[in-house]
Amino acid sequence: MESNKRQKTKKCLENAMVKLLSDQSFDQITTVKLTQKAEISRSSFYTHYKDKFDMIDHYQDRIFHTLDYIFDKHDGHLEATITxxxxxxxxxxxxxxLLSENGTQEIQQFIRKRLHILLENGWQGRYSHELFQDKEKKYAAIYLSNAFLGVYQLWIAQGKKESPQAMARFLMKMLKFSGIEA
Incomplete structure (x- = not known):
């Protein structure tokens, strides 16, 4: 278990990254800029991470642990999972x-790949077994992962105005429109 001080420092760094990404690309952000925005020393940063990529890798691990939990928790109930x-x-x-236009392609590709794996192993096996032949299932998972990521990105870019429930209902409509009864 991490100390409160370590958690607070990491949260400050995450918040600083969010602020910096609002007006510059991930590639333009340096450790110096990040530590200045977070108002911490560079040595404090290096106590926690090797570089900004290591910081994001740790963050992604936490994110996908949570996403895995969400998928497992709602096993069999697609709309609840999406919501x-x-x-x-x-x-x-x-x-x-990180999903904005200032984020990195690497991170977006990582997220897209993770969505693809989750869809191919989870939803796709449950919901498309009668609709798709075995050789088509990989294509269906790629199609859905790109579509879902695109919807998530647009929703974020437009300020997350619609409720999570409204967005989940929209994606359910799109799945139904595509012939996938979930």
Whole structure:
């Protein structure tokens, strides 16, 4: 268990990254800029992380642990899963910033790949077994992961105005429109 001080420092760094990503790309952000914005020393930063990539890797690990939990928790109930993912995105400002146009392609590809794996192993096996032939299932998972990521990105870019429940209902409509009865 991390001390409160360590947690607070990491949270300050995450908040600083969110602020910096609002007006510059991830590639332009340096450790110096990050520590200045967080108002911590560089040595304090290096106590926790090797570099900004290591910081984001640790953050992503936490994110995907939570996403795995959400998928497992709602096993078999797609709309509840989608709703909770939108709720998670609503309360995670760093994830929203990383998915913005100033985020990195690497991080977005990582998230897209993770969505693909979750869809292929979870939803896709449950909901498309009669609709798709085995060779088509990978294509369906890629299609859905890109579509879901695009919807998440647009929702974030437009300020997360719609409720998570409204967005989940929209994606359920889209799945139904695509012929997938969930």
């Amino acid at each position: 909770e993912i939108f709720e998670f995105l609503k309360r995670e400002p760093l994830l929203a910033a």
